[in-house]
Amino acid sequence: MVTNIKQSVTDPKRKKNLLNVKLIKREDITNDLLKIWIEKPNGYTFKPGQYCTIGINGIERAYSIVSAPYEKNIELFVELVPENEGGALTPLIWKLSPDDPITIRPRAKGIFVFNDQWQNHLLLATVTGVVPYVSFIRDYIKKIENHEVKNDRHKMHVLMGASYLDEFSYDEELKSAALKYPDLVAFVPSVSRPNESKNSDWSGTTGRVNMLVRDYANDNSLSPNDTLIYACGHPGMIEDVKEKMIPLGFTIDEERFWKED
Ligand SMILES: Cc1cc2nc3c(=O)[nH]c(=O)nc-3n(C[C@H](O)[C@H](O)[C@H](O)COP(=O)(O)OP(=O)(O)OC[C@H]3O[C@@H](n4cnc5c(N)ncnc54)[C@H](O)[C@@H]3O)c2cc1C
Incomplete structure (x- = not known):
């Protein structure tokens, strides 16, 4: 209907x-x-x-x-x-x-949107904070498949953190996108509580995204001149990313899902 x-x-x-x-x-x-x-x-x-x-x-x-x-x-x-x-x-x-x-409500709102002026997009999320990035990537891939854009201008690096591995609900989709379009998408899920029994099957990256972001940017030669950082989800993660990355010259877009008490 x-x-x-x-x-x-x-x-x-x-x-x-x-x-x-x-x-x-x-x-x-x-x-x-x-x-x-x-x-x-x-x-x-x-x-x-x-x-x-x-x-x-x-x-x-x-x-x-x-x-x-x-x-x-x-x-x-x-x-x-x-x-x-x-x-x-x-x-x-x-x-x-x-x-x-x-x-x-009849109208969608928000300014936390894909900014195509930048070449690199470092997309940081905690759990549900991955939501806008999934939309960015689905939209971009559809445009590539429809020959509306070429896959040669932008790269999206998704760093997604969660306490437990069962919280990575879009990981399969993002992994597949990164495999199929390696020039467009890189995906790094990371668990922040690797020693807990619920994560015993985890062999990937560990640590909170705010603790990984600086090294990730460095290792992938992402510079403040060509990279926009997006931070979405936990307000504590967003604050810490700003503290670490703004002094290095990075521009940060943020979307807070809630306020910390
Ligand atoms: C722009 C925007 C986008 C959002 N998108 C999402 C989204 O995609 N998915 C999603 O789950 N939520 C999202 N939220 C949060 C959502 O609007 C609700 O606040 C949340 O779902 C809780 O709703 P509630 O009515 O049950 O509790 P509320 O009355 O909204 O909140 C009760 C208390 O819980 C806190 N709180 C809210 N969310 C969380 C959380 N995830 N973890 C810990 N504390 C929290 C609030 O700050 C408040 O103190 C978004 C918020 C904003 C402003």
Whole structure:
């Protein structure tokens, strides 16, 4: 079913037009990580890296969009904040089943988007912070496949950190992208708690992305003149990256998903 403006409702408190959409499907990744796909309203447009605002029972929150604009549905990757830790919308998202109603504001927003003026893009993420980068890469690959761009100008280096290996839910996709388009994508997942039993199968990179970023830039000859750093996810990671990389002359774009207390 296609949603259009006629189906919009007005939230009396906010006086905003909200569109009604449905949950298409959900995929539980861990107990507190979930992928959801929701209907994309007719005429809904966004740039890779932008966020949508969805709601249930009048509670609304922002979510960066995983999917690329060419995709039929809107894909989101959500981390649960339990009710006893202050979560309001995410506990409701966790109860959703296919066909359940959700609202979405009519316009995507955000300036954390791919900046094609730069040659190198150093994309730093913690867990759900990888979302905008997946959208960048899906969009770029589609454009290569459609012969709209050539694969000779940009390189995206994704450094993705997580405490546990089961939190890397887009790792297979990013690994495949890096294998198929090595001139476009490099992907380095890193676990920050390598000694914990849940990570006993891990043989890859270890350490927090904020601790790896300087060496990574150095080892890959990424210079402040040709490289834009993006930092998305945990506010502590973003702060530390800024402290380390701004004094070296790097420009940093950031998207904070929440504020640290
Ligand atoms: C531009 C933007 C994009 C976002 N994109 C995503 C996304 O792609 N995926 C996603 O899961 N969230 C994303 N968020 C966060 C999201 O909007 C919600 O805040 C989050 O899902 C929690 O919602 P809630 O209503 O359950 O709790 P809230 O009422 O929003 O928050 C309760 C408390 O938890 C803190 N908090 C929120 N998120 C987290 C977290 N992940 N870890 C620890 N503490 C947290 C808040 O700061 C607050 O103190 C984004 C936020 C912004 C501003």
